[in-house]
Amino acid sequence: MAIERTISIVKPDAVGKNVIGKIYDRFESNGLKIVAAKMKHLTRDEAEGFYAIHKERPFFGELVEFMMSGPVMIQVLEGENAVAKNREIMGVTNPINADVGTIRKDFADSMSENAVHGSDSLENAQIEINYFFQPEEIFVRTRG
Ligand code: RTP
Ligand code: MG
Numbered sequence: 001m002a003i004e005r006t007i008s009i010v011k012p013d014a015v016g017k018n019v020i021g022k023i024y025d026r027f028e029s030n031g032l033k034i035v036a037a038k039m040k041h042l043t044r045d046e047a048e049g050f051y052a053i054h055k056e057r058p059f060f061g062e063l064v065e066f067m068m069s070g071p072v073m074i075q076v077l078e079g080e081n082a083v084a085k086n087r088e089i090m091g092v093t094n095p096i097n098a099d100v101g102t103i104r105k106d107f108a109d110s111m112s113e114n115a116v117h118g119s120d121s122l123e124n125a126q127i128e129i130n131y132f133f134q135p136e137e138i139f140v141r142t143r144g
Helices: 012-016 020-029 044-050 060-067 082-090 103-107 122-132
Strands: 003-010 033-040 072-080 116-118
Touching: 003 020, 003 082, 003 122, 012 020, 012 060, 012 072, 020 033, 020 072, 020 082, 020 103, 044 060, 044 122, 072 082, 082 103, 082 116, 082 122, 103 116
Parallel strands: none
Antiparallel strands: 003 072, 003 116, 033 072
């Protein structure tokens, strides 16, 4: 399996619940390494641009307002099969349907306010990494 990088965002609901550390633990416990991280309060332009792929969807306005409702933690995760592994750790979009032990099952309240974002393909991961990080903000983990 290839070493990949993916974007993870701890969304405003989960930051508000003070569970950033508990969510980071899920990544680290599952072999994913944090190689970049920043807290940001997204502007409307940033939130709309990030979710531009959904702009025709009925929930777009609500999604943008939610993503602007408080600061988020954005991280680059690195590891074997990182894109799929992160999605697995997150659980499916609607927490009601998410598997036991996933982030969304344990920390999300609804389909709209669902605790985390994760890139859905390697191609989108690269686009999303470039959206939020400069190359020098992503680190080589020299000690493991
Ligand atoms: P994400 O992009 O945030 O990782 O989530 P996802 O792939 O599991 O779901 P996606 O279909 O890409 O939807 C993006 C986000 O939009 C919100 N949403 N609300 N109210 C609704 O019907 C609805 N559907 C989607 C969620 O915050 C979802 O994560
Ligand atoms: Mg998505």
